Amino acid sequence: MPDRPDYAALTRGQIALLDRINSGEAGLAVLTQLVRLAQDVLGGRGAGFAEYSPGHGRVIAASGGCEHALGLRVERDDARLREGPRTLLVPITSLDEEFAGEIEGGDRILGTRCETGGLIVGFLYVSYSGDDPDPTTEHHAVLELLAANIGHMYGDQAGLPVHGDGPVVAALSDGLAIIDRHGVVQLWNPAAEQLTGRSAAEMLQRELHLPVPPPGQVLVHRLPSGRWLKVTAGDLPGTPAMRVVTFRDSTDQDRRHEDRDLFVAVTSHELRTPVTVIKGYADTLTNHWDSLGEDGRQEAVRVIGARAGELARLVDRLLSATSDDGEVGGSAAGPFDLVDGLRAAARNLPADLHRRLILDRLPAELPKAFGDRDSLATILTELATNADRYSAPDTEVEVTAAADDTTVTFRVADRGIGVKPEHVERAFERYWQGESADRGRNPGAGLGLYLVRRIVERQNGWVSLRPREGGGTVAEVRLPRA
Known part of the structure; x- marks a missing residue:
């Protein structure tokens, strides 16, 4: 590892990232390039980014000696990642054992949390081996810069977050307005622009056009566009003259039920095929046992057995997929x-x-x-x-x-x-x-x-x-x- 970050590579990399973003690229492809840039600029053996979802994280981008961990589920309850200094250098042995085992050629990681709007959206890290000197304060600062870029990408919601569940996604997609005691808008976030079709320039210093419910209550409001919003409100802490109004799209609140109906319809079709074949061959055995001969009977039994196995797997899929929290059945490991x-x-x-x-x-x-x-x-x-x-x-x-x-x-x-x-x-x-x-x-x-x-x-x-x-x-x- 060089004594200082490679600032020339950092400059070239930032320009390349901006070119990709300006050309319309976004999301995971740009995030993956940024992770590679972190490894190159900071002289690491590998680099990666774990996006946070409810209760856990998952490695969604990696390079070098960290590539094996792509798709790995990791814990996010380490207090060191949420509190204290924004960047930290820790031995790999102090991390989740499974995660640590998939970092090749490294015994330490320099990591930093990535935030947007006060929310931690993930963790960016670079790995180093025992032969490398400890990263300097300059390495820490560059990693924070790259993490800020990631936070900005999440704030723009440009193809990120990758996972569509959890409070991070909900918070990023919620419209937010701060109004004074007269109902005049003082803050109007990008999600509010997207949900209502009204820009910050149109709304700032103007009266809020949405109804505001009392604290603790939810109000459903329909926009002229046909979109339905769920609106909540509360006092801004420390500033009683100000109120925070949040609203989210509730138009697709029945989407889960529609998905379930689609699943049942398609699965019913899949189940019908093996059931029909099993019944057909069973009826043939019952009605034509003597005329089939030994070879015919063996073939019918073989088909019934194969289709019964297929049916068992389909039923297992049905039972497993309709449960959010249940375990998928299986034998002992x-x-x-x-x-x-x-x-x-x-x-x-x-x-x-x-x-x-x-x-x-x-x-x-x-x-x-x-x-x-x-x-x-x-x-x-x-x-x-x-x-x-x-x-x-x-x-x-x-x-x-x-x-x-x-x-x-x-x-x-x-x-x-x-x-x-x-x-x-x-x-x-x-x-x-x-x-x-x-x-x-x-x-x-x-x-x-x-x-x-x-x-x-x-x-x-x-x-x-x-x-x-x-x-x-x-x-x-x-x-x-x-």
Whole structure:
């Protein structure tokens, strides 16, 4: 690590970021470039950014020796990250054990919280090895500058936050006005402009056009545009002559029920197919037992067994996906051979999907993984189905595997339409679906990746998506080594 930050690289990097933003780019792609810039300018072995959601964080951008942690869920209850100095240098051993294990070549991190509007939206960090001298006050200052850039991006809501849940998103999307005792607007935030269509220039020093409810009450108001707002108000602490008015869009408050209806409709369609096949073959066995012959009866029993397994997996998806807090069912965790488990899971795939999988690049041996071997059937089915949905029927879906000191990994890679950087985390949300060139060929309810993440994280692993070089998407699952 150099004695001073690379200010020339910082200048070039800032200009490149501004060029991308001015050209209309935003969100995760720009955030990832900023993380790489932090590593380059500060001479670290790696860098990363964890975005905060309710109760936890998740690594959504990383570079260098921190790349393995992409998609990893991390704890956010460390008081050092919320209080005291904005930047701090801490030994990796003092952090979450799983997170620390995925930082290659580093034993310390220099980190800083990223804030906007008084809210902590995440944590930016750079890792250093034992051979590197301690970062100087200049390194701390540059990291704070880059963190301020991230906070500004979140404040603009330009493709961020990546995750659509939690108080950070709600606070950033709430309209906020401060009015005096006469109802005249003294402050009008960007979200208020977006929600009402009225700019700060139009509203400042003018009477608020929204009704203001008494403290502790909620008032629903309809704008001329047809948008419904939920409005609340309260006194501004320390300034009794001022009031804070907040309002949020409630037009889509029934969206969850609509999503549930969509899920039930699509899942009902999926369930109907195996049930119809099972009943048909069972009726054939009952009515034509003697005429079928031994081979015919064996084939009917085989199809019934295969379809019953498919039906069981569909029912498990239904029960798991309709619960917000319940655990996804599974067997007890233990050591298992990942490659053998993947080959067995592939044999249970529908024939047309199995034919697309390329498994001959799997290694002959790997260290054993620790987890639920039986869950591989569900994980591989969902990842392969997702690859099938978003790629042409004649393209290959490649399955590979590898291991490092702490994890055993497998990847499912396609040559489909690819995943946009701003969608690599949204894809794991329940009911969310990307655009498919041929949705009708393989419809879904937007549950597959949501369930995969829940199943993998129950085994203390993590899963991530990323665009594939040359086109397509790579889904990567990491499980602990036994």
